[in-house]
Amino acid sequence: MGLSEELVLPISRPSKGASGRTGVWRVFKPVIDLQKCVKCWQCWLLCPEETILADDVPKVDYDYCKGCGVCAKVCPTKAITMVEERE
Amino acid sequence: MKGTWELINANEAAAHAARLARVKVIPIYPITPQTMIVEVIEEFIVKGMMNAEYMRVESEHSAMAAAIGASSAGVRTFTATASQGLLYMHEVLHWAAGSRLPIGMAVVNRAVGPPWNIHADHQDAISQRDTGWMEFFVSSSQEALDSILIMYKVAENSKVLLPFMVCMDAFILSHTHMPVNIPDQEDVDSFLPEYRPPHWSLDPDNPVDMGNLTMPEEEYMEMRWSIERGMKNAREVFRETSDEFYRIFGRRYGMVHSYKVEDAEHIIVTSGTLASEAEVAVDNMRRNGRKVGLLKISLFRPFPQEETRTILSKARTLTVIDRSYSFGYGGPLAMEIRSVLYDLDERPKLVSYVAGLGGRDVTYKDIEKMVLHSEKEKGKRMVTYWYGLKERIRSSGFEEVI
Structure with a gap:
């Protein structure tokens, strides 16, 4: 039986930005010093929002990074610093 | 008349209904005067009369949360509670209805405290009026058994997709023995086939997220409207379903x-x-x-x-x-x-x-x-x-x- 249009479900499929540009929530911004980065990919692995992009080097997707600071905390060479956002 | 006759109370009748409906998951927490439902279902499972996953949970809140998980996975799910237990579920009842999961529940209507009182009173179920659950009140053990089967079929209809509670008075029904016709399994199977979710279910190959954050300009209000459409349709679906039940079992129930x-x-x-x-x-x-x-x-x-x-x-x-x-x-x-x-x-x-x-x-x-x-x-x-x-x-x- 086909489902009617009147069935509106609280269901979403995984898609980028389903909850809007969450990067605007950020207070502190992770900045990566590529001189110190050893490409261990711990930041990529542990980012809870999957906003560290694995290019040749790690890169932050600032549209969706909420600035939680997990990447800076786990970085073994302290290559990531949290910088306060300013207007 | 087909089926077999037994002298049982409404608690046992509800457990028989869960067995006959071939419910697959039962997360349940005991509370007077519902405890016998828990015990009889356990007995059915231990004796091999019922093939279901019985989940011991730490509270009624967890029972309903687990029922939501099981129903989301796409299987027919049953639980039972009373009084404070139902009140403790309250928040999660909204999630069950909002997620459009046709969970079945027996509620043994018992007074709410204070002071403690375990006897018949409808305050527990009436206080859940606006949760989006269908509520059916019965006056006999036979009606308790039959209405659980009918309401599963109504709840799982693609025009409805809402959970239901069958409400039975504490002790006056839950602990009073009366003759009940237990339908034959094959008749119940033909009336109530296996539940196959027509709308959504959890599937690792096709992941979904249920209940994610929704902004005012998104579809929150449409989803609330949709619950009301399900309720509205349930009246007509109930009429058809109870007619079908009458044709197979010879007992007629109205709204x-x-x-x-x-x-x-x-x-x-x-x-x-x-x-x-x-x-x-x-x-x-x-x-x-x-x-x-x-x-x-x-x-x-x-x-x-x-x-x-x-x-x-x-x-x-x-x-x-x-x-x-x-x-x-x-x-x-x-x-x-x-x-x-x-x-x-x-x-x-x-x-x-x-x-x-x-x-x-x-x-x-x-x-x-x-x-x-x-x-x-x-x-x-x-x-x-x-x-x-x-x-x-x-x-x-x-x-x-x-």
């Missing part, structure tokens, strides 16, 4: 049950076991020449507005008896009935009573007294009379106490 209303000038409106007691009052009063009838409201949500209005519009006087209360207003059933009658040009006189709270006994004699009282009452008063309070309160001259 309302009427008794001797055809020529009735005075109709008693109530639900649960008060309704079976009221049938005795009707017979008695008819022997004395009074044209009294009964309308039992079985389906409280969705409310059977048309059926109720059609039957009640012909009467002159209505005695509405509630076994719960909405503080600051009156009897919940009386509120619904008044509202249903509002659009009529000529409305019967309606007198509202609350009786039997906390399991206080209400006999056919009490019901007859309420009927006689409403005959004398002027009507057009938005009050609910408290029936059967202690003499020291009755004799103190309070208004609306009889």
